[in-house]
Amino acid sequence: MNIAVTPPVDKPGSNQRPAMYYYDHFDRDFVQERVAEFRNQVERRLSGALSEDEFRPHRLMNGLYLQLHAYMLRVAVPYGTVSSDQMRQLALIADKWDKGYGHFTTRQNIQFNWPQLKDVPDILQALADVEMHAIQTSGNCIRNVTADHFAGAAADELEDPRPTAELIRQWSTNHPEYTYLPRKFKLALTGSTADRAAVMLHDIGLRIVKNPEGDIGYTVIVGGGLGRTPMVGKLVKDFLPRADLLAYLAAILSVYNRYGRRDNKYKARIKILVHETGLEAFKAEVEAEYAAMDRSGTNADPAELARIAAYFASPVFETVDAGDLEVHKAAHPDFARFVDTNVAPHKANGYAIVTASIKPYGGVPGDVTSAQMRLLAAVADQYSCREMRISHEQNVIFPHVKQSDLFALWQMLKTDDLATANAGLITDIIACPGMDYCALATARSIPIAQEISKLFANEERQKLIGKLGIKISGCINACGHHHIAAIGILGLEKSGKESYQITLGGDPTFSASIGERLGPGLDAEEVPHVIDSLVNIYLQQRQGDELFIDTYRRVGQAPFKPALEREVEDGSDI
């Protein structure tokens, strides 16, 4: 896809426009054609010319599901990057065609829970107007490519992964060989020494690395995933030269397309293929495919990657100091807590990365009102180069904030409950929509998250506990990533009632591990108290500043078992 570029409104690298990809005429025409095509399909569906069986694949390919109460539209946010103009358009959609809010997902997307079928073509047009779409947010295709939400800003980053993510997005979107894969396919990238993108838990995870010669390339991990059969990805290629990326991905996908199981959807993900084939045999298949293919015809022209990368050029960072940051921290302890928890190191001196928490105490994880969307956009306009990221942790990131602006930014966020000082703490809970919205769910997730959040709302206690991830899924499909939580919660049905299994010891980072089930399922009302007991046991067991996962790996599960027998432990009636 090396075609003429419509010049951006101003130069990449300036601060007048966000550092993100902009559609060229090909992209615009393609998305516009898809809107028109879907409008026609909806018209034919409503006229009865298309049956539901005929229409369903079309609506799913455009991100439109039928959920528990209504249709649901899932909108792609490529690698989580969203501009302030796009955020305002999402707010408009929420107000005009939905119920005034949206939900940020664990795949860096946003979902609207109440659209009507007749309105969806207009919604897609509104998205296209700001260079967004809902294509490939469903179906057995390559889904939204996700990336480190600190990309392009993190102090620990080797390279911004988003140009590579965009290259993969362009290559894979509407790719005829990848439209009907055996099952859905998810890629994640990071360019940092810390893994904030869970690359070990995706169908393909890519880590940008530098070899001893100083060349940039990729470590390729294949066969990770959650769902009913959680698996940590396997190292398939330690160092893949940058120029060979697409050919190597094509080789992996060809092997998957050829051997992936289409007879059983529960065994159709590539993780099962890797597992059943065996890593060495799978690698041999990929290498043979790679050796036999016309790599030059598949790999991207380096000029094309350079063209894409130019869009992501860093803003022009000023030489600034922290201003009165310390004075404000001293005067406002709640601001100091916010800085301690929600502000991360930036690659540029005098700048910071800020997490706006979408996890108010007792709130719905990931839900934002249209008013909050507009506030986020205004904050981005004023303090973060008009750019935001949606994190897979369901928060919103401001990637480029002057430290001297942190106090003013915090004051703005506070006006609409977006400044909860809990990023990475126990109340920063990831939760899928669960049975309050999802047709596949077997139990509710959100009310469990709300109760736990309220229980641990004391910020001093949260600080004492430190970083600890709780993730909740309302069914075995694991959209809430419970398998990779320090404390995971899985909602199931047992004898006509909701029942919750607890898992311990999950880890989403490079040292990934799948959580282990603690014991029998719990009733909903028992869950917060058991979590409280688990945390108390952790605090008793931990050494120094040890994280939960490290304590768990050191002492094992046995010391945590009594949390399930809390009546015996403290006499309370749970």
Next chain:
Amino acid sequence: MAKFKHPQILTCSDLITGDVMFMQEGDWNRDHRRAKVAHTEEEAAALLARGLADFAKNRVIDVYLVDIAISADGHPEPIHYREKIRTLGPTMRLDLGKQAEATFAGDI
């Protein structure tokens, strides 16, 4: 077909709006409390046939029978929590869904 254990009502989603509907005597209605109750397997089969006919006419989608019990005030109420939630709306957002509408607040 699953064994008939409980009285049943018929539900679907409206094609255009996606709204949850229930078959009453004459047509579909948004209020499950007005739904026609099938007390026998034959009555349930007849209900389902009517619903599938509307599916075939492209009026509704996702048609299926729901097990219910008759409440103290004589109305059908789903037995399973999933279907209870579906009659009302999200349990943590009482301002959304049918539960938020005045017509669903009181007696029918």
